[in-house]
Amino acid sequence: MIRAQLHEGWQATPQEARGCAAALGNFDGVHLGHAHLVHTLHSARPDLPLAVVTFDPHPRELFRPQDPPFRLTLSDEKLAALEALGVRHVFQIRFDEDFSRMSAERFVEDVLYDGLGLKHVACGPDFAFGHRRGGNVSFLSERSAELGMGFTPVQALSDGTAPYSSSRIRRLLQDGYPERAAEELGRPWFIRGEVQHGDKRGRLLGFPTANIPLGRHLEPARGVYAVTVRLPDGQTRPGVANIGRRPTINDGQESRLEVNLFDFDGDLYGQTLSVALHRMLRTEKRFDGLDALKDQIAQDATQARAVLDEELRANYL
Missing domain, CATH: 3.40.50.620 (HUPs)
Structure with a gap:
């Protein structure tokens, strides 16, 4: 190319x-x-x-x-x-x-x-x-x-209901439908940014995360997503991500993206990742303590794996 x-x-x-x-x-x-x-x-x-x-x-x-x-x-x-x-x-x-x-x-x-x-x-x-x-x-x-x-x-291209538009894609993402936004984009929507140091709380919970600021990107619906992550070397890994303000911890910080890469052990600080959103699993919510949060994160990871495996099989059929 x-x-x-x-x-x-x-x-x-x-x-x-x-x-x-x-x-x-x-x-x-x-x-x-x-x-x-x-x-x-x-x-x-x-x-x-x-x-x-x-x-x-x-x-x-x-x-x-x-x-x-x-x-x-x-x-x-x-x-x-x-x-x-x-x-x-x-x-x-x-x-x-x-x-x-x-x-x-x-x-x-x-x-x-x-x-x-x-x-x-x-x-x-x-x-x-x-x-x-x-x-x-x-x-x-x-x-x-x-x-x-x-x-x-050039006349606007329509999907049969309305013309494709950036505004409509933004609404789909803000409403929690990244898979529908991907249909309009022709590819999954992703957030690209540099991994920054966080409070290491995810590591303590058994799910270490890469923390990426949203920057000038649109903030999609707050919640948990099944994602794939493209690393600087071109490798793509599956994972689960949270976008929001972490209400259980209540740290008062601005919204950010935290992503856990499945079966990955490496130092990503300072590296630029592209995190593609595939499916929203649930909205952001507050839990009664860290143990309840840890249990939910484990369930989220299991569901994200299932969603991504299903998508992979569908793409090869």
Whole structure:
């Protein structure tokens, strides 16, 4: 597979990255609807290198900083997912106060045409851009034609009930349905982060855990999940994870992810793990003491093993 190249900004585009066909959007999650957009563009211009123009931080993070974290994918995760779709160049534009005031006209002419040197662009029906969202699909179509830059409008892909969307995937995760979110993403949803030192309480309970902050990731429904964990060496291990604030211990800390890897004995501190959520087993609850909690954790681990074994068998049938 050809590695995707990440280009930050638009004012110093290398010559070898110019002349692409690019899909435009935020691409949070890189779900099946995004894949449809990218594949449609490639079908329209298979003669051109395939690219994506996206933004970081997400505009919502700039305009609504008081909102809790909501991201499905961060920059590294997004790049990997786009690369898997065959994208060769990812133009990641910093979305700050100055850029937010850029007019729709300047975005098309200065950024897309002059700055990135694009030959063809594509977007979904809801794509809006420029100061106060002054540009839409019609504007992009007209201005692209005037500049001699090709344009392909792409209808949203639907599962038969509604279009695939990042918002719908967020709701599924917050409602405790990671398996349904995976159907919309085309892969399990995962949280990626660096293992940090905790209070070692899991080890005392007989279930040592790797502690990973949620960071800018969306917080899914609080509770216990059957998970798989990708290690830095590419190895994938099954496990069980808790996401929440540990009400039995009542440590007052913010929500975090704690994952126990089955049949694993190693030092993971400081390493970056990707924890994929497969099924929510139960919601977060408070227990009457650590013995009751320990018994429940053992039951959770047994149930998680059964869920993952069932999924593995189903995938091989």
